[in-house]
Amino acid sequence: MQHLCKLMVLLIQGIKSISRIIITLVLLLLFIISIQYYHTEIYKKQPSLPFSGNHFYNPYQDYLPNPVKANFHAHSTTHFKITNGAQSPVEIFKAYTDSGYQVASLSNYQSITNNPLTENYIPVYEHGFSISKYHQLIINAKSVSFFDFVLFQNHHQKQQILKRLKTNNNLVALAHPALNNAVTSNDLKYLRGYDLMEVYTGYSPTSRLWDAALSAGYPIWLLANDDTHNIYKPNDAFRRWNRIYSNESTKNGIVGALAKGCHYGVSNTGSANDINRLDSCTVNNGLVKVYFRQTADSIRFITDNGIVSKHIIKASEAEYSMLTSNTYVRIDAYTATESIILNPVIRYNGKKLRDNLDFPPVDLFKTALYRFLVLIVNTIIVIIILALNGKIRLVGKFPRVVVNVGRWKLAI
Numbered sequence: 001m002q003h004l005c006k007l008m009v010l011l012i013q014g015i016k017s018i019s020r021i022i023i024t025l026v027l028l029l030l031f032i033i034s035i036q037y038y039h040t041e042i043y044k045k046q047p048s049l050p051f052s053g054n055h056f057y058n059p060y061q062d063y064l065p066n067p068v069k070a071n072f073h074a075h076s077t078t079h080f081k082i083t084n085g086a087q088s089p090v091e092i093f094k095a096y097t098d099s100g101y102q103v104a105s106l107s108n109y110q111s112i113t114n115n116p117l118t119e120n121y122i123p124v125y126e127h128g129f130s131i132s133k134y135h136q137l138i139i140n141a142k143s144v145s146f147f148d149f150v151l152f153q154n155h156h157q158k159q160q161i162l163k164r165l166k167t168n169n170n171l172v173a174l175a176h177p178a179l180n181n182a183v184t185s186n187d188l189k190y191l192r193g194y195d196l197m198e199v200y201t202g203y204s205p206t207s208r209l210w211d212a213a214l215s216a217g218y219p220i221w222l223l224a225n226d227d228t229h230n231i232y233k234p235n236d237a238f239r240r241w242n243r244i245y246s247n248e249s250t251k252n253g254i255v256g257a258l259a260k261g262c263h264y265g266v267s268n269t270g271s272a273n274d275i276n277r278l279d280s281c282t283v284n285n286g287l288v289k290v291y292f293r294q295t296a297d298s299i300r301f302i303t304d305n306g307i308v309s310k311h312i313i314k315a316s317e318a319e320y321s322m323l324t325s326n327t328y329v330r331i332d333a334y335t336a337t338e339s340i341i342l343n344p345v346i347r348y349n350g351k352k353l354r355d356n357l358d359f360p361p362v363d364l365f366k367t368a369l370y371r372f373l374v375l376i377v378n379t380i381i382v383i384i385i386l387a388l389n390g391k392i393r394l395v396g397k398f399p400r401v402v403v404n405v406g407r408w409k410l411a412i
Helices: 002-040 091-098 154-165 207-215 251-260 364-388
Strands: 056-057 068-071 123-126 133-139 170-175 194-200 222-224 240-244 263-268 278-286 285-305 307-321 328-335 338-342 343-348 391-393 399-405 408-411
Touching: 002 364, 123 343, 133 154, 133 194, 170 251, 194 207, 194 263, 194 338, 207 328, 222 240, 222 263, 240 251, 278 338, 307 328
Parallel strands: 170 194, 194 222
Antiparallel strands: 056 343, 068 240, 123 133, 133 170, 240 263, 263 338, 278 285, 285 307, 285 328, 328 338, 328 343, 391 399, 399 408
């Protein structure tokens, strides 16, 4: 009986030791992760300014009906096959080329994968490793940024990430923004520093979020990408693509066309080939006319806040006269299993569109206060770790910390 009691005591002590070690490791991990939050900047919220002006920016002004087919979001095996791309880069490049894509970029996590077989390859990587899945595609990337906030992210941290990522030479796209509610309509009233948004992906369409950004006055262009992790999985590849017109079939020409919005997106649930094509989109004194190669089942004109202002059935062409209350109008068309979505025609001053690099100013007082709160939280974590491991103890009616340092005890 005595031996059994000793065994029980040893077992309980072992469990307590293991529990203490596990809790200590978890707290240490939280402490390490929380260090990055010392870098947080708090920005002054500036009111959104909807598009305005008597002129109309038409992204298809220079468009000709021979656009290239492009996908910028696909994953291959990488990082010693830890990440979940199923095929090699060579296999993916070949599969997209065989399916009629002139541009096929890999967007592996935190890694730029190049294609040595073409000098016009556009390097892309997917940035982000937060649990919220707030990710970005960096198009025409030169280097990889590992700046992120792993745990929670508020509006300010999302803005700070974009500020770190955006340069004059790259394009930044919000990747699958609706996934895990990573980006909200309220976020998009304020976020700046990005150029594109994935509207068509392997997840649910994000047109409502796109309309939120457009209604706030940010000239953001669409992307339609597969985000494939396995090209042989049904509907995971060759179902979404961008049609980009550039008068130069070079890397810089295609990136420049994306920056101007001279492209449209396609999603086809039944085929890897186009059913319909955009022939032209013209604007004359606010009268928007669109022409498609084939008769569409429906053509819709969508204005501020995602309102369908006009809906045409069984037509290959349609027109809409912008009202004074319309700050933008965009068009989508449906034909059988295919949907086509166009970039918006936007009101502007006739000189230039709003600059997405115009970041909000930093609120220095709130930034200092936020970082001080992080310091307090980290101090509490350290005290708990030390207390768990017998390095300090709390004494008295009101908690006092007694720190054991060798033979000496220091009361705080």
